[in-house]
Amino acid sequence: MAAPTGAFAQDVNEAAFFKGSATDNGVTFRRTNLQKIDKVWRRQLVKYKSEEAPGTIVVDTRNNFLYVIFENHTALRYGVGVGKEGFQWFGRARIDRKAIWPQWVPPPEMLLRRPELPKFMAGGADNPLGPRALYLYRDGRDLGYRLHGTTEPWSIGGDVSSGCIRLLNEDIIDLYQRSPVGTLVLVLEHINRG
Amino acid sequence: MAYAAARGIRGGMMAIGLLLALAGCSTMEKVASPDVTDAPVGAGVDIPAGSNEDFIVNVGRRIYFTEKSAELNDTARVTLDKQAEFLAQYPQWKIKVEGFADEPGTAEFNMQLSQKRAENTRAYLISKGVAPIRTRIKAFGNTELVKKCADVTCYSQNRRAVIVLEGRSGA
Numbered sequence: 001m002a003a004p005t006g007a008f009a010q011d012v013n014e015a016a017f018f019k020g021s022a023t024d025n026g027v028t029f030r031r032t033n034l035q036k037i038d039k040v041w042r043r044q045l046v047k048y049k050s051e052e053a054p055g056t057i058v059v060d061t062r063n064n065f066l067y068v069i070f071e072n073h074t075a076l077r078y079g080v081g082v083g084k085e086g087f088q089w090f091g092r093a094r095i096d097r098k099a100i101w102p103q104w105v106p107p108p109e110m111l112l113r114r115p116e117l118p119k120f121m122a123g124g125a126d127n128p129l130g131p132r133a134l135y136l137y138r139d140g141r142d143l144g145y146r147l148h149g150t151t152e153p154w155s156i157g158g159d160v161s162s163g164c165i166r167l168l169n170e171d172i173i174d175l176y177q178r179s180p181v182g183t184l185v186l187v188l189e190h191i192n193r194g
Numbered sequence: 195m196a197y198a199a200a201r202g203i204r205g206g207m208m209a210i211g212l213l214l215a216l217a218g219c220s221t222m223e224k225v226a227s228p229d230v231t232d233a234p235v236g237a238g239v240d241i242p243a244g245s246n247e248d249f250i251v252n253v254g255r256r257i258y259f260t261e262k263s264a265e266l267n268d269t270a271r272v273t274l275d276k277q278a279e280f281l282a283q284y285p286q287w288k289i290k291v292e293g294f295a296d297e298p299g300t301a302e303f304n305m306q307l308s309q310k311r312a313e314n315t316r317a318y319l320i321s322k323g324v325a326p327i328r329t330r331i332k333a334f335g336n337t338e339l340v341k342k343c344a345d346v347t348c349y350s351q352n353r354r355a356v357i358v359l360e361g362r363s364g365a
Contacts, residue, residue, distance in 0.1 A: 034239075039238065039239045042239045043239075043251060043252075044234070044236070044238050044239050044251065045234070045235040045236045045247065045250070045251060046231070046232050046233060046234060046235055047229060047230060047231055047232065047233040047234075047235055048231050048232075049229075049230065049231045050231075053340055053341035053348075053351065054340050054341075054351065055340060055341075055350075055351040065232075073229075074235050076250075076251065077232070094346070094347060174252075174254070176269070177254055177269060177272060177273050178254055178256065180258040180269075180350040180351070181346075181350060182346035182347055182349060182350030182351075183347070183350060183351070184347040
């Protein structure tokens with residue numbers, strides 16, 4: 001997909017962001033070299049002051065964090081990359097569908113921007129959605145907003161030109177395990193972001 | 195920019211920690227982690243392997259069930275496989291398997307359901323090599339809801355088993 005922007009616009013040594021491989025549900029993919037990921041973007045326990053019930057996912061697109069609320073005002077925090085589609089919606093939603101090695105259908109406007117993209121991409125190690133996708137719905141309607149993995153681990157913590165909310169592949173697999181269908185998602189509003 | 199903001203938060207916290215250290219106040223340890231969002235709770239990313247925090251962050255304690263069911267689904271088994279691996283690697287830990295239920299049905303029905311959830315969870319872990327003597331179970335029925343409401347956002351979180359690490363045996 002498109003090159004990352006902002007702090008990550010410099011040429012990155014992409015190969016250095018991978019170390020070894022793993023097999024998941026029959027698909028072999030490259031593991032993230034966590035040593036290359038800034039500690040702030042790596043999965044960790046933090047305090048979180050809110051009234052949300054445990055299990056709720058909170059997405060903070062401004063600070064590039066995603067939280068799974070735990071007990072006693074704590075949360076498990078993940079670093080995320082936020083794509084253009086990731087800024088277009090905020091509010092409360094629900095995970096009504098989850099997929100393993102999801103297929104990808106680029107939205108029409110992205111195809112206009114990048115006509116070289118395929119109209120359909122089967123799930124697999126080269127698919128930009130990565131090993132899992134969690135689909136957000138409201139009142140039974142697919143919002144087109146999803147949490148997914150990435151083939152570009154260097155883009156975590158930054159803003160990217162496409163996609164929704166991307167996590168490291170190891171992290172989206174972890175989040176999939178922790179979030180049953182029916183999980184509530186709160187995407188925080190940031191009026192200064194389009 | 196987001197990156198810089200996050201760094202700023204961290205820098206601020208380090209500054210607070212430094213101030214407290216300089217003040218040398220006797221309650222420093224209790225307040226070393228400020229009570230604000232994003233303050234670190236544990237060891238950050240430098241988690242000691244085999245610790246309870248390692249289990250919580252890198253394995254996961256919870257599995258989920260569907261309505262009126264005590265059957266383990268594929269997702270639950272993936273988490274339990276990771277737990278069994280952890281427990282094989284760190285034999286000092288024992289576990290308590292806690293079963294929970296919510297609605298519908300009577301308190302008695304849900305007590306039995308939560309018991310069955312805990313039993314099935316334990317049986318699976320034992321089948322994966324965890325010694326029975328390291329395990330115990332506790333059923334909570336519908337007495338400990340994560341959240342109370344009449345839709346799936348609550349049900350999905352309430353229908354669960356939680357595997358809690360307990361006192362290091364022989365330590």
